[in-house]
Amino acid sequence: YAADILKSGQHLLSLINDILDMAKIEAGKMTLHCEPVSLREVCEDAVRLMRGKVQEAGLKIAVEAGDLPDIQADHxxxxxxxxNLISNAVKFTPEGGSIVVSLKPFVGPAGEDRIRVSCADTGIGIAPQDLERLARPFEQVEGQHSKTTQGTGLGLALTxxxxxxxxxxxxxxxxxxxxxxxxxxxxxxxxxxxVQPIRAAFAA
Structure with missing residues (x-):
């Protein structure tokens, strides 16, 4: 029972933190503390933190990245x-599936250096009509698999x-x-x- 209580407490804390962070963003109170950040190290660290849940779900996960420059970002x-992205992939990928996090540099439309990060899974997928609304607060896809998952629907909007x-x-x-x-x-x-406050996620 102690383990169940711990998991429930951690889940509740995660939900509360998501709600507080979204409230800060909506109010324009979220501040970024930018510093040199290695995206590859951040991704590898996130994978390590999620590895227990990945293994528990019977999935495989890998990071694909070459040499990349540090970026100026809030670690x-x-x-x-x-x-958030890896957690979503784990939730909606059936046992035996896989998740791949890949990082690639590219040049943006204004000639600026950018890095693209992708999180690909072999999960249940999302219907085209549901894709756009998933990035709105409190939105979730209803379906058979959603009955076995829990959340506020804030993860993708916050992301x-x-x-x-x-x-x-x-x-x-x-x-x-x-x-x-x-x-x-x-x-x-x-x-x-x-940095200006972002309200795009709250647009109707």
Whole structure:
């Protein structure tokens, strides 16, 4: 029973933290503390933290990345993004499936250096009509598998907002019964401007 109580407490704390973070973003009170961050190390650290849940779910997970430059970012925020994405992939990938986190550098439309991070799973997938609304607060896909998972529906909305606060973009591709790829890109160097509060996730 002690283990069950601990898991329940950790789950409740996670839900409360998500709600508080979204409230801060909506109120424009979320502040980024930018510093040199290795995205590869952040991803590998997130995978290590999630490995227990990955193994418990009977899944495989891997990180694919070459040599990448450090980016200017909020370490806690980027790590939270990765934990949310991997957690979602674990929740909606049946036993025997796999998750691959990949990182690739590319040049943005304005000639700026950027890094794209993708989290691909072999899960149940998402119908096209559900993709857009999933990035809104408290939205979840209803289905047979959702009955066995728990959450507020804030994870992806919070992830989207944190990415946009860093000057990045979130995108999703999915096919029911095949899997989902959630990707985001971040600039290597932050623009010389004050971070503005993000409200995009709350748009109707």
């Amino acid at each position: 806690r925020g980027v790590k939270q993004v990765m934990l 989207k907002s944190l990415i946009e606060m860093h000057g990045g973009q979130l995108s999703m591709e999915s096919q029911p019964g095949v899997g989902t790829v959630v990707s985001f890109d971040l600039p290597v160097k932050r623009p010389d401007q004050t």
